[in-house]
């Protein structure tokens with residue numbers, strides 16, 4: 001594999017990049033010997049090919065994780081913390097190379113990729129600090145006859161399934177708390193972006209994570225391989241990040257072994273600009289909330305609800321900003337908006353925009369697929385989007401800002417809540433009390449006020465309604481990987 005970075009250290013890295021399965025601390029080709037091509041979305045060329053794991057490979061990874069469990073869960077928390085801290089340091093040292101790799105296989109702009117690497121690394125730092133803060137309690141039973149001892153035990157072997165849109169951070173957001181809790185893991189990364197997962201696995205091994213504690217299996221037979229692992233009685237937890245549709249399937253699969261499930265699913269975030277908002281702050285926030293990762297984020301502002309008194313100015317100024325974004329290959333330093341991840345994504349965004357226009361929406365800028373190699377869709381602003389348009393209900397997952405006017409706070413809140421999703425929401429207002437009152441009425445796991453970014457490893461990330469179950473990040477994220485055990489003790 002070659003690098004397009006003008007950097008000898010990166011070249012050396014790419015020459016030794018891993019493309020085989022990582023099981024029990026070994027790089028193995030996979031039982032069937034098949035390969036999966038990895039494509040650069042910026043020009044549709046094949047970068048390399050990775051191993052195509054089979055059901056047997058998946059079970060071998062469970063064997064390795066199960067074998068490593070007793071040793072890792074008994075490793076003192078301080079030692080686990082030190083290894084996690086080393087993971088943070090090594091990822092941070094290699095940040096630029098990892099960012100380049102992410103841009104190469106995912107297409108996102110380097111600035112976005114660098115932001116992702118910093119965010120991904122931070123989960124190791126945060127959970128290195130949490131690993132030694134184990135919680136539990138002792139209390140006296142109301143009857144006075146005994147004490148109630150409550151402790152949190154590592155749940156065991158965990159299957160982690162992640163999407164392509166944040167190939168580093170979605171993996172580390174699961175691996176770091178799992179390891180801090182004393183669990184062992186099998187990561188099944190998205191087929192579109194496997195290289196980052198393998199690069200991270202190699203770094204974790206170098207940082208001292210013992211063999212078998214983290215295993216990585218890529219596969220084209222996603223359904224059967226994940227299903228086989230979820231039906232193995234040694235597996236105790238599934239942590240999934242991806243679409244609500246696949247999440248529902250995996251919840252059903254998990255029912256057979258009554259697995260604990262953490263589900264980070266799709267979103268349809270409203271971004272509400274109240275009539276007293278600072279317009280510059282709202283525009284800055286909207287650009288971040290909409291355009292981070294070229295709109296391919298579960299937290300992306302999907303419906304931008306703007307008070308009628310600000311609507312026309314907001315549309316005009318957002319259009320100016322969107323129009324001037326530099327669109328290009330993810331790996332070009334100048335790029336601000338890279339391609340979408342694949343041709344299917346371009347077709348989906350095109351369909352959503354066309355449907356909105358047919359129903360009365362108006363394209364202010366963008367809206368035309370450019371004639372160039374790669375999977376590009378231009379930054380687009382759509383105004384007067386009708387509530388009946390599919391774009392109001394479905395995740396856009398592209399650089400399209402769909403703007404809808406409203407007249408009252410109640411109307412905005414009702415519109416914001418009229419979706420089965422409830423992941424993130426954004427509110428802009430100069431009056432904090434008013435913004436908080438609106439935030440509390442939003443059916444959303446996370447609300448950002450006067451800012452376009454919610455994600456933080458120290459905060460509980462997750463959704464309500466059909467956006468998911470459980471939280472990642474913060475202490476709650478660690479508790480997901482534990483079982484509560486209560487011991488009644490005669491003192």
Ligand code: NAD
Pocket residue numbers: 161162163164165166170188189190191222223224226227241242243244246247249250263264265266267297298299395423463467468
């Ligand atoms: P996806 O659901 O298609 O795939 C996610 C993962 O599940 C991939 O690894 C995929 O290979 C695997 N998968 C697909 N079908 C499967 C099956 N039948 N059995 C087992 N595994 C299967 O999602 P995607 O397209 O990779 O990612 C985009 C979606 O992820 C969006 O809906 C986005 O909102 C969501 N997402 C959510 C969060 C969050 O934290 N809530 C974060 C990022 C992305």
